Amino acid sequence: MKIAVLLGGISRERPISLKSGENVLKALKKLGHDVVPIDVDENFLEIAPKLKEFEVVFNALHGHFGEDGTVQAILDWVGVSYTGSKVLASAICFDKVMTYRVLDGYVNFPEYTIVKKPVKESPYGFPCVIKPRKEGSSIGVHICDNSNQLYNDLSEELKKYNEMMIQRYIEGRELTVSILEIGKPQILPVLELKPKRRFYDYTAKYVSGMTEFILPAPLSVEEYEKVANSSLRAFELCGCEGFARVDGILKNNVFYVLELNTIPGLTDLSDMPASAKAAGMSFEELVDAIIQTAVR
Template sequence: MTRRVAVVYGGFSNERDVSVKSGINIAKSLERLGVEVLPFDLKRDTVADLLDVKTDLFFLALHGRFGEDGTIQGMLELAGLPYTGSDSRTSAICFDKEITYRLVDRSVELPVWKRVESDRDVEGWEIFPCVIKPVREGSSIGIHICDDQSILEDRTRELLVAYDSLLLEEYIAGREMTISIIDSKDGPVVLPILEIKPKKRFYDYEAKYIAGLTDFVVPAPVEESVQKSIIEKSVAIYKLLGCRDLSRIDGILNEDTFYFLEVNTIPGMTDLSDLPMSARAMGMTFEDVVGGVVEVAEKRNRR
């Protein structure tokens, strides 16, 4: 295995605090594997310094904008430096919920949706409850469930102050499912499906990162035929979008229909994160996951 790895975390998105936790966990895990770790807390005034780090591989633990959206990936590609995770093209696509929806439209069921750029775009919307959310954001930041037109208009105006484009879609009631996929030498490996049971109305930022606000069931109790369908669709999306190393696919199971919601190309690696939880259900340790990602990335970069 690669002997020196720079773990890049932090960043300057709304998910900085989560990224720091992910990065620290990954760094500690790599150290337990005997790897020399170079922690790198990415900030606006240290971006250029990243290119001067002497390392065999950059392990990206950045979440949100400027970290998961292809920005850093593109910079490293231009410099010819190896890193973990999806490339800049796939990262940019998956971070943009609208582009992702358009590309996977024929591969999986989607909520009824439309792009919103002004408060006029929500006039005449007839499906309630509905969801309004930023097109390019992570960790459920900025997501609102709206039960009527008045609430929808208010939330839309609020969000348009911070974001130039939003996604409006029907609210799908059902069971929240997440499917984690990691690469191996034999191809993508699907970890046990995780069912998320938030004690709030939906799996928002607090429910994701505050212990006790969400219950998790893994493997999710799903009929074998439905489970097979979810796995097949998730792998198809993973391959279609060009994901690599590790990703997480989220959706809602309504009766026997799986509605796709989004792809996370740099899943959280905190103590409460979904992918490590699914890995444990498969008998994998945190070191197995992190070490496997490094090995796959190392093999790719030797080609």
């Protein structure tokens, strides 16, 4: 097949997207496809009509523009098949507040509030978590232990974002659940993360040796069912398609969904390829399965 791979982009996750895209390019070439990389920039709308030449577009963009429904809307306008979720699901999952509104009453998630100016008090006590409403790769996420730290971190992040979330801090087991549609949405082996930092932040995610992967996560039957059922329900309620990853915290037999990633990282250190490998899938087989979800 003739396949275009979108990579790079204009978000703060550009370096990660370049790595994901390069890995996908190599895999598709090994699979025998005719592959063309497209480094997406501000001029994408001008070149987008040329994508009609391709049978499938593999979207390896992360973050704003590539993962929030914008590129998906452009690809729908062009009329070309592409990997991953469509416009609405992408927009919902990239916006944590909208994600929680959709999931409310169906799955557990940590309590949160929105602030548009720095504050010194947390409704949930300390420690608490602050994070951008719309961002990925743990960019802008902080655990705040006291009023001064909360105020200072919010002051710094609100220079970049119009609003921030304050969220209840839940100390538990960090789990990530990769979902791949093979006929129907199926869960790959659940991954437990043990970062050498306080939480699975940007450094822990993308610096080799900073996080221990436990695959499959040692879960009881009851724990696995709770994690699996919550993840699948979140995937379906948000309207995700093709593949996605659900991140959450397991504490006292309750699984709290933190977020859904509609375009999970595909770097050498990323979670989904590790879970696929634990399921007996090579990286090339994972990429091929993702392509097939778009073709179907």
